[in-house]
Amino acid sequence: MPKQEDYIKMKDRLMEQTISKQVTVATGAVGVVQVPIQANANAFLKGYGHTFKNSTSFQLGTGYTFLPKRTDQEGSIAQPVIYGNPFPLKPSAKLELRFYNETGSEQTYTAKFYIMTDHLIDIESAGGEITVATTTATGTTVTLGTLDEVEATDAYTVEEGVTTHIFTSTVASIDTDVTIRYEGSIDGTSYFNLDVSETDTTYTANGTYSATYIGTLKFVRVSLISETGGTAVTVVVKYLGV
Numbered sequence: 001m002p003k004q005e006d007y008i009k010m011k012d013r014l015m016e017q018t019i020s021k022q023v024t025v026a027t028g029a030v031g032v033v034q035v036p037i038q039a040n041a042n043a044f045l046k047g048y049g050h051t052f053k054n055s056t057s058f059q060l061g062t063g064y065t066f067l068p069k070r071t072d073q074e075g076s077i078a079q080p081v082i083y084g085n086p087f088p089l090k091p092s093a094k095l096e097l098r099f100y101n102e103t104g105s106e107q108t109y110t111a112k113f114y115i116m117t118d119h120l121i122d123i124e125s126a127g128g129e130i131t132v133a134t135t136t137a138t139g140t141t142v143t144l145g146t147l148d149e150v151e152a153t154d155a156y157t158v159e160e161g162v163t164t165h166i167f168t169s170t171v172a173s174i175d176t177d178v179t180i181r182y183e184g185s186i187d188g189t190s191y192f193n194l195d196v197s198e199t200d201t202t203y204t205a206n207g208t209y210s211a212t213y214i215g216t217l218k219f220v221r222v223s224l225i226s227e228t229g230g231t232a233v234t235v236v237v238k239y240l241g242v
Helices: 004-013
Strands: 015-025 030-036 043-050 056-061 081-089 094-101 107-117 134-136 139-147 164-172 177-185 201-203 207-214 219-228 234-241
Touching: 004 081, 015 030, 015 094, 030 107, 043 094, 081 107, 094 107, 139 219, 164 177, 164 219, 177 207, 177 234, 201 207, 219 234
Parallel strands: none
Antiparallel strands: 015 107, 030 094, 043 081, 043 107, 056 094, 134 139, 139 234, 164 207, 164 234, 177 201, 177 219
16 A cells, blocks of 8 residues: 555645546435546545535545544535545555435435545546635625525534624425524534524415524534425535634
């Protein structure tokens, strides 16, 4: 297996390739996205990200080993984890990410890999839109995602010095009502309700709503907790930190 010093020696002649893959997984099943590594390639995983859904476990494999399963999001599509020491990828094997779906319904997952390699990987990428934060005069505005089922948006890393957290939620195609939870974290693993009374927020009509919270946070996200009357609702969530 290549070592870290091997990567340092050859990194100037490696190209960076970004590959996105998507898989739809039935509830109770395991879905896998894979990227084959050529037999004569020197390849390293620089970083990756994936969509996050509650009640899903994730497991990364490099061809040499599988990392332990995890239920938190190490990196998202828009904000991938980038390793200081890239993982060597085994030639003639497959880089893969497994999704263990225990959500109670069929789910579609997207994974995005950042690979350093001396041989171009001939594979088609597939996935969705990447949301990129844009800087404004008053802070950073970002679309956290669109919720249309019981799930959470991608986590967003709060800029240093930000203490006011403003969310807008645009609700469309509502049936009876939809309940969401505005969440924060200090470690990116354990999330808590930003409402001091631990109360989730329920909306009963279409429209755009705002919520503001004060405090020091490292990460924010929004979860759709439940909906009643049907399954057609969509909630577009945006965040502004100032």
